[in-house]
Amino acid sequence: MPFLPDAVINDLKDLLGPKGWSTDLDVLGPHNSEARGKFTGHAELVIFPATTAEVAKAVAICAKHDITIVPQGGNTGRCGGAVASNKQVLLNLKRMNRxxxxxxxxxxxxxxxxxxxxxxxxxxxxxxxxxxxxxxxxxxxxxxxxxxxxxxxxxxxxxxxxxxxxxxxxxxxxxxxxxxxxxxxxxxxxxxxxxxxxxxxxxxxxxxxxxxxxxxxQPQHIATAWIAVPSPECAIDLLALARRHSGDAISAFELLSDFAHTVAVTYLPNIKRPLATKTNWHVLIELSSSRPNDDLQTLLVDLLEKAVEIGIATDATIAQSDTQRKNLWAIREGIPEAQGFEGGSIKHDVSVPVSNVPDLLERGMAAAQALIPGIRPCPFGHVGDGNIHFNFTQPVVMEKAAFLRRWESLNSVIHDIVTDLGGSISAEHGIGQLKRDELAHYASDEKMKLLRAIKTAIDPDGRLNPGKVV
Known part of the structure; x- marks a missing residue:
């Protein structure tokens, strides 16, 4: 039995034409499947407006019938923000792609x-x-x-x-x-x-x-290096040195634990280990310039020689071709996929001031180990802006389901530390459903009051994406 009234379905069908809607389960399936699998949508109607005017008219139709709407883009979100129930209309914008x-x-x-x-x-x-x-x-x-x-x-x-x-x-x-x-x-x-x-x-x-x-x-020159560093503290010192030495030509600065690096080179196809040197921490740095005569390779060599000399780096390799550059980036970008081969993963998308990243990692790994003995930390991320994807893999001797049941308790431990260090519980993935209650817990009363006042002022009837963020 459908939950959406026939009147709203028929009105939307008349507005959008045959290409603008679907109730087919095969079409709905991917739109009801959330990227991480933590949430499952139950929308029985997805609409695909082709113009702004069609979006506006569809929203007006839903408002007339007191039906709420869940907007959806590519459905790649990580926090359940684009998941709809069977009492809601899922509005996907893929036809508006110019x-x-x-x-x-x-x-x-x-x-x-x-x-x-x-x-x-x-x-x-x-x-x-x-x-x-x-x-x-x-x-x-x-x-x-x-x-x-x-x-x-x-x-x-x-x-x-x-x-x-x-x-x-x-x-x-x-x-x-x-x-x-x-x-x-x-x-x-x-x-x-x-x-x-x-x-x-x-x-x-x-x-x-x-x-x-x-x-x-468009950049005319790019220089990319993989660097072995003794510690996160050294990585932060390397970042500061690189910013000064390059005149802020850094376009990316990524930190990876050795566990994160190892799962990537172990499980991903056609990936080569960048360095023979054993290290607990790795940095991927990229410089870029749009000036035609810049010699970033020489600049990067000078930077790395200085870093090794003062002891904040122990080894490095500079990509000599686009193929080598792509190999380095494939390691970094493939970590989330590769981590899955080691079992269950509990994830955190957090940020702290850059100078506090070492404290976050040290305190967070110790607290996680105390909570779940044998847990395997898998931190990596955009340390250049303080954003760490502080992931953890299940202990070898623990069942996946049992480990994933600890998601909320481990979140609390890590988010408490993040908050104490002046950070954010969501650096770039948003709030959605996943962190809605945590936002209310960690944010100040004044912030929540303002957020709710804005929501009430613009969407007093709660028509758009209810149950998300606030």
């Missing part, structure tokens, strides 16, 4: 929200521009979802996260009206920044339909 304009004088692109991130990157590269947002899921995630979750990724240290890369938005509001905030302005000091209300709101305040994003000159 790169509308690339402005070579303003260094901007205007895109529809359903455009795949890699499609945007490629379209910009063809015009000799760089759109620097880069994620492991860039081949399937959509820019609207990236903005709705304020995605981070690999290049935040140089270019900032999704919020920093957006100049303007077009948004459909909960009543079906349209706010046209598309803009190429770099400066606009006319009251509250409405754009920033919707970035990171995970579709709870409005549905992003278009965006104007910042572009940069």
């Amino acid at each position: 790169v509308i304009e690339i402005d070579e004088r303003d260094f901007t692109a205007t895109v529809e929200a359903g455009a795949i991130l890699q499609t945007i990157q490629d379209a910009c590269a063809e015009r000799d521009f760089l759109f620097p947002l880069s994620l492991g899921s860039e081949g399937s995630c959509q820019i609207g979802g990236n903005l709705a979750t304020n995605a981070g990724g690999l290049n935040v240290i140089r270019y900032g996260n999704a919020r920093d890369l957006c100049l303007g938005l077009e948004v459909v509001l909960p009543d079906g009206s349209i706010w046209n905030g598309l803009s190429k302005l770099r400066k606009d000091n006319t009251g509250y920044d409405l754009r920033d209300l919707f970035i990171g709101a995970e579709g709870t305040l409005g549905i992003i339909t278009k965006a104007t994003i910042k572009l940069f000159a």
